[in-house]
Amino acid sequence: MKATRESYGETLVKLGEKYNDIVVLDADLATATKTIxxxxxxxxxxxxxxxxxxxxxxxxxxxxxxxxxxxxxxFAVFAAGRSYDQxxxxxxxxxxxxxxxxxxxxxxxxxxxxxxxxxEDISMMRCLPNMKVICxxxxxxxxxxxxxxxxxxxxxxxxxxxxxxxxxxEENQKFELGKMVQxxxxxxxxxxxxxxxxGEAINAKNELEKQGINIRVIDVHTIKPIDExxxxxxxxxxxxxxxxxxxxxxxxxxxAISEVLxxxxxxxxxxxxxxxxxxxxxxxxxxxxxxxxxxEAIIKRIIN
Numbered sequence: 632m633k634a635t636r637e638s639y640g641e642t643l644v645k646l647g648e649k650y651n652d653i654v655v656l657d658a659d660l661a662t663a664t665k666t667i668x669x670x671x672x673x674x675x676x677x678x679x680x681x682x683x684x685x686x687x688x689x690x691x692x693x694x695x696x697x698x699x700x701x702x703x704x705x706f707a708v709f710a711a712g713r714s715y716d717q718x719x720x721x722x723x724x725x726x727x728x729x730x731x732x733x734x735x736x737x738x739x740x741x742x743x744x745x746x747x748x749x750x751e752d753i754s755m756m757r758c759l760p761n762m763k764v765i766c767x768x769x770x771x772x773x774x775x776x777x778x779x780x781x782x783x784x785x786x787x788x789x790x791x792x793x794x795x796x797x798x799x800x801e802e803n804q805k806f807e808l809g810k811m812v813q814x815x816x817x818x819x820x821x822x823x824x825x826x827x828x829x830g831e832a833i834n835a836k837n838e839l840e841k842q843g844i845n846i847r848v849i850d851v852h853t854i855k856p857i858d859e860x861x862x863x864x865x866x867x868x869x870x871x872x873x874x875x876x877x878x879x880x881x882x883x884x885x886x887a888i889s890e891v892l893x894x895x896x897x898x899x900x901x902x903x904x905x906x907x908x909x910x911x912x913x914x915x916x917x918x919x920x921x922x923x924x925x926x927e928a929i930i931k932r933i934i935n
Contacts, residue, residue, distance in 0.1 A: 632795035635827070636734040638773035639791055640665025643702065646781055647673045653781070654694050658684045658705040663793075664734045666704050684709045688717035688731070695727040700781060706740075707733035707790060711752035722786050723759045730780045731756075732789045737877030738905065738922060739794035739827055739915040748910035754882025756788040757855040763808070764855040766790040768829035771800040772852055779808055792827040792877070794915040799830060799850070809856040817845030820933055821865035823874040825851040825884050828924055832875060835929035844933060854887055862891045866898040873901045873932065875924055880904035903932065 647653050647669055656678045661667040670677040680687040684705050691701035703710070710733035711718070722729045738748045757764045763783060767773040773791065780787040799814075806812065811823075815836055824832040832848045839846055847869065849861060866872060872892075874885035885902030892898050903924055910918065919925040 632797055633770045634793055634795045635767055635769070635773040635791040636663075636665050636793060638770045639732055639734070639777055639789075640668040642774045642777040643669040644672050646778060647676065650700070650781065652698060652700050654678065654699045654701045656680055656687050656691055656701055656703045658682060658687050658709060660705050663706070664704040684714045685717045688714045688729070689721050691729045692717070692721040692725070692727050695729050700728055700730065702730045702732055704732045704734065706747060707736035707749035707752045708747050711749060711755050711788070715755060718786075719759060723761045726761045726785050728784055730787045730789065732777070732780070732791060734791040735793045736790045737792060737827065738910040738918045739792050739877055741793065741915040741918065742912050744912035745909040750879045750905050750910065751882065752788075752790060753854055753876070753878050753884065754886070757887065758882075759786075762786045762788055762855065763853070764788045764790070765808075765853050766826040767852050768826055768850055769796055769799040771798065771802055771804050772806060775806045776852065783808070790826060794827055796827050797830045799833065806852060809853045809858055811858040811861040812850040812852065813847055813861065814850060815845070815847040817847045818869050819844050820846040820871035820873055821849055821869040822846055822929060823849045823851050823872070823884065823888055825854060825876050828875050828877050828919070831919065831924070831926045832929060834926035835933070838926065838930055839933060846933065851884055854884055857887050857891060859891050859895065862888055863896045866892060866896050871901065871933070872898060873903060873929070875903040875929060877919070877924060878904055880906055901932065903928065
């Protein structure tokens, strides 16, 4: 098991070895975000901006105007929340080549509690023009996502988690920006999941098969641009549509899917996520269970 923040830190070092234009910025959290790996290997390309997240984003924007490819990192609650104005006006409005890689997203931050559990960042980032939003589910996918973010010209928000997750994909798995990954061919339900709950959906799928219920899991690693074709395909081929996310049900993955359905192929979507409330302090997996976004909750939802 490995947290996607760990995969991020390792991949940054590999990118630094391949590309000379990468610069990494952090806001006094390099040990937690794992950018410390890059800072040790390339100290001349690393900037610790201190507890000044807005300034970090503004500096990243300035570096982008000089041809650098800045990766700016901090906890999601500070990256998307505290720095929103700078992301909107200094990065997205001029469409600058800045990569914002936010760790510790969702309730799986755990014991840090409600103030640090960012449950609104997908909503905030996907509504910004020019911004692309990626939320990888495991080690292999995170490595792809970080390199893909480098290749994209323009703003990218990558959502990463603190909680270790199981490996889902082989190291050589191929992914494509904006294309969801279908796992299984079940027709009883399609479960759209993103980030650290994709593994929960797969565990539910495996348990349900023992009961003769066959579902498919759709890994939504790219939330913007959204894969409209896959959403419509699943709506036509399966009996139920369910979304699950470690994020508020308002404005996140479920909302993005609903927008596609209402515009193109009207169908009912059952949304699982944080129900318009703040989080609580507790162990990550205990919180997944408490907020009904673990494999057990998915199984109950489908059986009932």
